Amino acid sequence: MADSPPTTDAPLLRAQNLRTQFGRENPLVAVDGISYDLRAGETLGIVGESGAGKSVSVRSLVGLIDDPGEVTGSVRWRGEELVDASSRKLRAVRGSGIGMVFQNAEAAFDPSLTVGTQIVEAVRASRDLSKQDAHEEAIDLLVEVGIGDPGGRFDDYPHEYSGGMAQRAIIAMALAGEPDLLIADEPTTGLDVSVQAGIVDLFRDLVAERDMSLLLISHDLGVVSQLCERIAVMYAGRIVERGSRKQLLGSPRHPYTQAFLRSVPDVDERKDLEPIGGAPPSLENPPSGCRFHPRCPVAEAGVCDGAAPPTVAFGDGHEATCYAYTDAHPGGDDYDREAVESIRWDADGTEEIGGEEEVER
Numbered sequence: 001m002a003d004s005p006p007t008t009d010a011p012l013l014r015a016q017n018l019r020t021q022f023g024r025e026n027p028l029v030a031v032d033g034i035s036y037d038l039r040a041g042e043t044l045g046i047v048g049e050s051g052a053g054k055s056v057s058v059r060s061l062v063g064l065i066d067d068p069g070e071v072t073g074s075v076r077w078r079g080e081e082l083v084d085a086s087s088r089k090l091r092a093v094r095g096s097g098i099g100m101v102f103q104n105a106e107a108a109f110d111p112s113l114t115v116g117t118q119i120v121e122a123v124r125a126s127r128d129l130s131k132q133d134a135h136e137e138a139i140d141l142l143v144e145v146g147i148g149d150p151g152g153r154f155d156d157y158p159h160e161y162s163g164g165m166a167q168r169a170i171i172a173m174a175l176a177g178e179p180d181l182l183i184a185d186e187p188t189t190g191l192d193v194s195v196q197a198g199i200v201d202l203f204r205d206l207v208a209e210r211d212m213s214l215l216l217i218s219h220d221l222g223v224v225s226q227l228c229e230r231i232a233v234m235y236a237g238r239i240v241e242r243g244s245r246k247q248l249l250g251s252p253r254h255p256y257t258q259a260f261l262r263s264v265p266d267v268d269e270r271k272d273l274e275p276i277g278g279a280p281p282s283l284e285n286p287p288s289g290c291r292f293h294p295r296c297p298v299a300e301a302g303v304c305d306g307a308a309p310p311t312v313a314f315g316d317g318h319e320a321t322c323y324a325y326t327d328a329h330p331g332g333d334d335y336d337r338e339a340v341e342s343i344r345w346d347a348d349g350t351e352e353i354g355g356e357e358e359v360e361r
């Protein structure tokens, strides 16, 4: 659908009401209506517990959900719709515009071919280069991702690489098509802490030097906060809070974000960790209302378990989807209603709830 040419200030990537379900009779809705924009050069991190739908959400963007999965909503890449695009088109976007880095080296590489051969193939798949030029480009990519002795490592097989080196080689593969956006899903998970730090530094350098956008998925808030200017928090298939790194870490608003922050180590300071009580909900049969309400320390019966909660704006793009900031919730002094800028009630918000200014229904 290339009907209207994308305008220059259009976002590079726009996900609107993205929803992914598996199965029909007892559908598991892994991603339940998430939306965000990513502009050129921006870095967005998505955090949340295991099973929140982070990986499914990014795979859904680029046509990597296999058959029983069904993706609806809209994903626009430079203005062009990707949901229901042909697999050829999706492969082309993944080969050039969008580079992908996943956790697992075994899945990224063919074990029977050398790493160098595979990077050359990735380069040639998206760019019209001679074998010789593609070989040189592959060597340059290995240098760029910090692989010492790239000439020597070129002919090694994937299993001959250490975990950290393999991850660097995966990143080189993802760069082969000169992407404008890098999507990285748990790129440091499973690596030693010192190796992780090197990979984080590499991402930071690449984003700066190539002027790329980064969409980073991780359960590791430390990694996300080192690399991303904006952060979205996912819970049970939905985004419950979003804002700048400073807003999210400095003044988290959603009780889930607050609990999540108490459950993970600080980047630079020791504190007592408090695990989040209870278990993540079933996505086949999620709780009504706010999906966090069964585990929420301030959940209010008859409110938080009713209609879907409203999205409350706190200014400068900081939003949380929570009743605690509204008059519907008897609340506690912990919840700063003075800070509320506007409230957007979801479509199924009921009449009795409300009374705030700037209410849109």
Ligand SMILES: Nc1ncnc2c1ncn2[C@@H]1O[C@H](COP(=O)(O)OP(=O)(O)OP(=O)(O)O)[C@@H](O)[C@H]1O
Binding pocket: 022, 028, 030, 048, 049, 050, 051, 052, 053, 054, 055, 056, 057, 068, 069, 219, 283
């Ligand atoms: N192919 C599939 N078929 C059925 N269910 C799936 C499929 N892929 C993922 N799911 C389910 O979707 C939900 C979200 O999974 P997802 O992998 O996106 O979570 P995540 O947030 O990335 O977690 P983690 O931190 O463990 O990677 C889970 O309940 C998972 O079991």
Ligand code: NI
Binding pocket: 054, 055, 056, 185, 186
């Ligand atoms: Ni995942």
